[in-house]
Amino acid sequence: MRRAPAILLALLLGAPGMMAAPRATDEILSALQTRLENNAGFDDLIEQLSDLEPRELARLQAEYDKVWPRMRDTYLSAFKAEAKQQHSGPARQANQKAIREARESFHSVRVMPEGPMKGAIIARSEPAVALLRELLLPSAERVLKLAGEPLNRQRAQILRLGKFRDGILKAAIAIEDAESVAKVRAEEQSVAEDLSDLDRNGLRVMENNRKIAEAEMVPENERRGVEELNQMRLLVGLNALLLDPRLCDASRGHSEDMARLNFFSHTSPVKGKQSFGQRAALSGTTSSGENIFMGSAKPTSANRGWFRSPGHHRNMFSPGHNRIGLGNYGSHWTQMFGR
Numbered sequence: 001m002r003r004a005p006a007i008l009l010a011l012l013l014g015a016p017g018m019m020a021a022p023r024a025t026d027e028i029l030s031a032l033q034t035r036l037e038n039n040a041g042f043d044d045l046i047e048q049l050s051d052l053e054p055r056e057l058a059r060l061q062a063e064y065d066k067v068w069p070r071m072r073d074t075y076l077s078a079f080k081a082e083a084k085q086q087h088s089g090p091a092r093q094a095n096q097k098a099i100r101e102a103r104e105s106f107h108s109v110r111v112m113p114e115g116p117m118k119g120a121i122i123a124r125s126e127p128a129v130a131l132l133r134e135l136l137l138p139s140a141e142r143v144l145k146l147a148g149e150p151l152n153r154q155r156a157q158i159l160r161l162g163k164f165r166d167g168i169l170k171a172a173i174a175i176e177d178a179e180s181v182a183k184v185r186a187e188e189q190s191v192a193e194d195l196s197d198l199d200r201n202g203l204r205v206m207e208n209n210r211k212i213a214e215a216e217m218v219p220e221n222e223r224r225g226v227e228e229l230n231q232m233r234l235l236v237g238l239n240a241l242l243l244d245p246r247l248c249d250a251s252r253g254h255s256e257d258m259a260r261l262n263f264f265s266h267t268s269p270v271k272g273k274q275s276f277g278q279r280a281a282l283s284g285t286t287s288s289g290e291n292i293f294m295g296s297a298k299p300t301s302a303n304r305g306w307f308r309s310p311g312h313h314r315n316m317f318s319p320g321h322n323r324i325g326l327g328n329y330g331s332h333w334t335q336m337f338g339r
Contacts, residue, residue, distance in 0.1 A: 024052055025060040032164065036157065046167035057172040061165075068165055072184060075158045080191050082151055083143045087195045099135050099197070102128040103237045110314060117310040125313075132235040138195045140188035158184060202240035206230050209243040216245040222252075222326045225299030225333070229316060229324070232307075238319055244338055246285040247325020251334035254279055254292070259332045264294055276336060285323075289315045291335040299326070302333040 028045055035042040049057065087095070106128040109120045134142065144152055162180035169178040206227060213223045223243075230240040257263075257270055266276060273279045280287035291312045293302040306312035315321075315337060323338035 025056050025063075028052075028060070029063075036160075042160070042164065046164060049167050049171035052171065054172065057168060061168050061172060064165055064168060068161065068180070071161065072158060072180075075154050076184070076187055076191070078151055078154060079140075079143065079188055082147045083138070083191050083195055086143060086146055087138070095135050096197075099132060102131045102135070106132075106236045110317060112310075114310045117313075118308070121308055121310070121313060125307075129232060129235055136196055136198050136235055138192040140185065140192045143188070143192055198234045199237075199239075202230070202234040205240040205242055206234075209240075212243045212245065216248075218243070218245060218248055219328065221297070221299050222248060222328055225303060225326045225328075225335075226324055228299060228303050229335075232303075233317065236317065238317060239322070241321055241324035241337070244285060244323040244325050246283040247280060247287060247323060247336040247338055248327055249325070250276075250279040250283040250285070250287070251290075251325045251327025251336045252329060253283075253327065254290075254334040255327045255329035255332040258292070258294070258334075259329050264292065264332075266290055266292060280336060280338070286338055287336045288321060288339045289318065289337040291315050291333075293333040293335075294331055297328070297331050299328070299333070302328075302335070306335065 028048060031045055032042055034040075035045070049060075052060065085091070106125050109117060109125045112120055144155065159181055162184055165180040166178040169180075209226060209230070210223070212218070213226075226241070226243055234240055254268060254273070254276070257268055257273065258265075261269060263269060268274050268279070273282065276287050276290035291306050293305050295305070296302065303316075306316055316335075318337070320339060321337040325336045325338075327334045327336075
């Protein structure tokens with residue numbers, strides 16, 4: 001029979017220095033201890049919490065919170081140690097080798113002639129990006145998948161205890177604080193993300209882009225489209241592109257023109273806006289390339305369509321670009337680049 005952590009057992013048995021729990025809460029805590037020892041569920045105990053008087057709930061929370069932070073932090077320390085071990089020594093060397101090989105495979109496709117390149121994008125480029133996403137965007141799920149059974153057992157117990165604490169808080173109508181489980185998961189993900197080998201300068205550009213988008217009120221779907229591309233560029237070892245709101249304006253205007261005037265072309269029938277260079281100039285900037293797409297209002301669909309098209313793919317992953325703008329109107333998209 002697996003025992004609950006000694007620190008919780010001390011709580012349930014009334015360790016020195018802890019207040020004696022009222023009878024109702026004592027019964028619930030004793031039942032909780034038994035369920036933990038037998039690896040049994042305790043959703044019914046959480047339901048019983050709503051029957052406790054406010055004073056009993058306050059006492060129960062006070063007792064529980066004498067041990068919960070230490071138990072949670074003990075688990076998170078173990079998780080952090082496991083995550084670091086998975087990203088150091090031979091494991092890290094193997095990861096770095098796999099990253100180099102995936103990037104080489106990706107970039108070898110970009111220099112192919114257009115004919116064979118189209119098939120190679122699906123056969124080689126997409127799998128390379130998927131692998132790089134796994135290697136360079138560490139997740140708590142991946143850490144736990146590679147970890148041994150003891151850590152996963154410890155985590156399962158902590159999440160159950162966190163759920164019980166959230167039950168106490170909800171019963172006490174402190175719903176805004178009932179985030180014990182969510183905070184454990186968020187901390188796990190934060191630990192995993194801190195191990196990422198993505199270029200730090202690129203990550204700073206992406207963070208700055210979020211501030212620019214907020215200040216300039218760039219629509220959310222356009223923000224997400226830019227972020228998706230920048231993440232892929234960092235994965236394959238390229239620089240992240242700075243969001244240029246003027247290019248967004250020019251892009252959005254071209255998307256609207258295509259939708260309203262029923263054409264789909266880089267060449268616009270609108271006087272003074274015939275080329276993407278002219279459109280950028282009207283918005284007070286310059287452009288070094290343009291992609292267009294129609295058929296979906298989702299930025300992921302536009303990026304996927306461009307990714308799989310050789311000419312657009314080369315534009316997306318050109319090392320010569322430093323700025324980007326994305327503009328959406330209905331199911332029309334325009335993506336503009338700048339040096």
